[in-house]
Amino acid sequence: xxxxxxxxxxxxxxxxxxxEVGGIGYRVQVPPSLAASLPExxxxxxxxxxxxxxxxxxEMFGFSSELDRTAFLLLLGVAGIGPRTALAVVGRLxxxxxxxxxLREDTGILTTVPGIGVKSARxxxxxxxxxxxxxxxxxxxxxxxxxxxPVLAGRAENEALxxxxxxxxxxxxxxxxxxxxxxxxxxxxxxVHAALRIMGSQ
Amino acid sequence: xxxxxxxxxxxxxxxxxxxEVGGIGYRVQVPPSLAASLPExxxxxxxxxxxxxxxxxxEMFGFSSELDRTAFLLLLGVAGIGPRTALAVVGRLxxxxxxxxxLREDTGILTTVPGIGVKSARxxxxxxxxxxxxxxxxxxxxxxxxxxxPVLAGRAENEALxxxxxxxxxxxxxxxxxxxxxxxxxxxxxxVHAALRIMGSQ
Amino acid sequence: xxxxxxxxxxxxxxxxxxxEVGGIGYRVQVPPSLAASLPExxxxxxxxxxxxxxxxxxEMFGFSSELDRTAFLLLLGVAGIGPRTALAVVGRLxxxxxxxxxLREDTGILTTVPGIGVKSARxxxxxxxxxxxxxxxxxxxxxxxxxxxPVLAGRAENEALxxxxxxxxxxxxxxxxxxxxxxxxxxxxxxVHAALRIMGSQ
Amino acid sequence: xxxxxxxxxxxxxxxxxxxEVGGIGYRVQVPPSLAASLPExxxxxxxxxxxxxxxxxxEMFGFSSELDRTAFLLLLGVAGIGPRTALAVVGRLxxxxxxxxxLREDTGILTTVPGIGVKSARxxxxxxxxxxxxxxxxxxxxxxxxxxxPVLAGRAENEALxxxxxxxxxxxxxxxxxxxxxxxxxxxxxxVHAALRIMGSQ
Numbered sequence: 001x002x003x004x005x006x007x008x009x010x011x012x013x014x015x016x017x018x019x020e021v022g023g024i025g026y027r028v029q030v031p032p033s034l035a036a037s038l039p040e041x042x043x044x045x046x047x048x049x050x051x052x053x054x055x056x057x058x059e060m061f062g063f064s065s066e067l068d069r070t071a072f073l074l075l076l077g078v079a080g081i082g083p084r085t086a087l088a089v090v091g092r093l094x095x096x097x098x099x100x101x102x103l104r105e106d107t108g109i110l111t112t113v114p115g116i117g118v119k120s121a122r123x124x125x126x127x128x129x130x131x132x133x134x135x136x137x138x139x140x141x142x143x144x145x146x147x148x149x150p151v152l153a154g155r156a157e158n159e160a161l162x163x164x165x166x167x168x169x170x171x172x173x174x175x176x177x178x179x180x181x182x183x184x185x186x187x188x189x190x191x192v193h194a195a196l197r198i199m200g201s202q
Numbered sequence: 203x204x205x206x207x208x209x210x211x212x213x214x215x216x217x218x219x220x221x222e223v224g225g226i227g228y229r230v231q232v233p234p235s236l237a238a239s240l241p242e243x244x245x246x247x248x249x250x251x252x253x254x255x256x257x258x259x260x261e262m263f264g265f266s267s268e269l270d271r272t273a274f275l276l277l278l279g280v281a282g283i284g285p286r287t288a289l290a291v292v293g294r295l296x297x298x299x300x301x302x303x304x305l306r307e308d309t310g311i312l313t314t315v316p317g318i319g320v321k322s323a324r325x326x327x328x329x330x331x332x333x334x335x336x337x338x339x340x341x342x343x344x345x346x347x348x349x350x351x352p353v354l355a356g357r358a359e360n361e362a363l364x365x366x367x368x369x370x371x372x373x374x375x376x377x378x379x380x381x382x383x384x385x386x387x388x389x390x391x392x393x394v395h396a397a398l399r400i401m402g403s404q
Numbered sequence: 405x406x407x408x409x410x411x412x413x414x415x416x417x418x419x420x421x422x423x424e425v426g427g428i429g430y431r432v433q434v435p436p437s438l439a440a441s442l443p444e445x446x447x448x449x450x451x452x453x454x455x456x457x458x459x460x461x462x463e464m465f466g467f468s469s470e471l472d473r474t475a476f477l478l479l480l481g482v483a484g485i486g487p488r489t490a491l492a493v494v495g496r497l498x499x500x501x502x503x504x505x506x507l508r509e510d511t512g513i514l515t516t517v518p519g520i521g522v523k524s525a526r527x528x529x530x531x532x533x534x535x536x537x538x539x540x541x542x543x544x545x546x547x548x549x550x551x552x553x554p555v556l557a558g559r560a561e562n563e564a565l566x567x568x569x570x571x572x573x574x575x576x577x578x579x580x581x582x583x584x585x586x587x588x589x590x591x592x593x594x595x596v597h598a599a600l601r602i603m604g605s606q
Numbered sequence: 607x608x609x610x611x612x613x614x615x616x617x618x619x620x621x622x623x624x625x626e627v628g629g630i631g632y633r634v635q636v637p638p639s640l641a642a643s644l645p646e647x648x649x650x651x652x653x654x655x656x657x658x659x660x661x662x663x664x665e666m667f668g669f670s671s672e673l674d675r676t677a678f679l680l681l682l683g684v685a686g687i688g689p690r691t692a693l694a695v696v697g698r699l700x701x702x703x704x705x706x707x708x709l710r711e712d713t714g715i716l717t718t719v720p721g722i723g724v725k726s727a728r729x730x731x732x733x734x735x736x737x738x739x740x741x742x743x744x745x746x747x748x749x750x751x752x753x754x755x756p757v758l759a760g761r762a763e764n765e766a767l768x769x770x771x772x773x774x775x776x777x778x779x780x781x782x783x784x785x786x787x788x789x790x791x792x793x794x795x796x797x798v799h800a801a802l803r804i805m806g807s808q
Contacts, residue, residue, distance in 0.1 A: 208424070
């Protein structure tokens, strides 16, 4: 329900920040990497947010990009992965390296994140690869209405573009990655994997 | 609890929009038809809303008119119909065609909406017709206090006017529809049906 | 959690109003008598509120005075009385006549409210009388810190004053009612009953 | 989720205050000692807050310092201690005397708080001492990123500094207390205990 907060940064803690919006201070759980990258308290900040609703708690989680938030939400969909663990994965690995690891089926790198054992790493691997495929099928049915992305290129490229956007990449990031592919004679899945590999290595 | 949002349109997705109100971005689920009809991001928009509260989620659904929201709420009252399916019905058919279909007992048109099979279509048909009748009985007991609608015309017309208003039509829409009826020697139910048919064919 | 709303009155329905505060429209359930007493849409209104939290709904109830809200909250504490019924009692009888009825043990008047049968009326009678007594015991232990009410008069009068304030009367209303009592040689309970009778007959 | 409220003080009750922020009045449960210490209604106030979420209630609790709120949250973690009892402990004893009592294992002073019997006092004692130790272990792993505290002094002092800050003391309070210790040749736990004793006696 709450998509973002834009307000005055008031306090920075190791794993949370407080942002004031209109006289109300919102405590937002963030990865330590994001907390360390924020400006000095007093400056205006913009955080993409996810509102976690439980029977006995309302908690807000914050991200610097839609890309990170989308990865967080996909991780939340994996059985046994709660918001804090999902936040740790996004915070420690960063989304680009996460997708690159998923493509390489590199469970090892996932287990470097506190709270992720071999079993959870495998489950993340299986479910996120599956979602990656599904993401393309769902997306190809409804090409994005936003940002007037030109639907001129071939069907596979457009599907790949839509899939990358629905993973949280901006249209510009997605288009640039696709344009840098040496071989574009691939199906949508192949284009997405190749683009993710390129962005994962940046 | 939250009846509407008035703020800056920030992002448009295929099935959701983000509206900023006072530094907070609210993500609102909307039918694709509404998403496509909104102005450019940056403009001010007004959405009638419904706040769905569940044990693990707070979700906001948005509408361009009280008419659509009222239909959505009545659909929500039908067993087995959740917010997303109700939104799909309102988005795909539009409220006028929905009421016209209910009057014609046309379950076929309901099944064109993804997520609605024959069984759900029949249940919607039965329950919404029943509600339509009840709507009139309840409404006739308490004529609307809003908009100073002149209670001069006959009792049946006033009941029909109140029923149409409680279905979400504005007083002006309801009065115009009743005034265009060739035969006004009907009881309240008859007047309502005839008016809905006229508005359903527009 | 939400004690009041102060904003622009946008819409008035038979049993609810919509108040805009900072770009958000809040739908507030109110008694018809309050809806009918509000100014024209567009004016600024102030409503004391109660936020009802349930597993599948957040609903706001509105009152024109703390007195009405306090009575509503005490009614909510009676087994089997939900917010809508409590609102109907406060709306139909008004708090002063409610307390006068409780003192006279007049269950008949309670049954004139839709949704209140003889059994519920008796339960309301018993529980509110009991609360009335408890209210005084609790209150007498902690005299109000607000409004600098002079604690010069006798102990019984101060206890009665505190009890009336905790029932939602303003300090001025409570003091005036006590000052109009012909016989003030009563204990706190007697003073409260007598004052309620006077205010109930206004 | 809601870290603080900054707004106009509207009403003061024995155990709650109402603060207006942007047209909405928020009712905040506070200890009587805090209610009595607030300025006149109409002035701007700042309260650190805790939003308690239950299936049938959203309640806000308020504090004048992070120190008090941190103690409140640690008390909430003790089995059988709810928000009102935790608020009563913080309100009656004050956080400094609470920590001093925990260090002295003085359960007697805890039982002076309404709602705290010998059994709860013992449980608070055991669990808060345990948390105190844990607090240091957890904290020493992630030295605070806030307020650029110079990490020049010895490792034990920095761990003690971080532990005191995570208990809610400001960096300045923590550093001053450590600087006043006659004997600083202690491990982190010893430094923390000594500092708490000094601050507890102020």
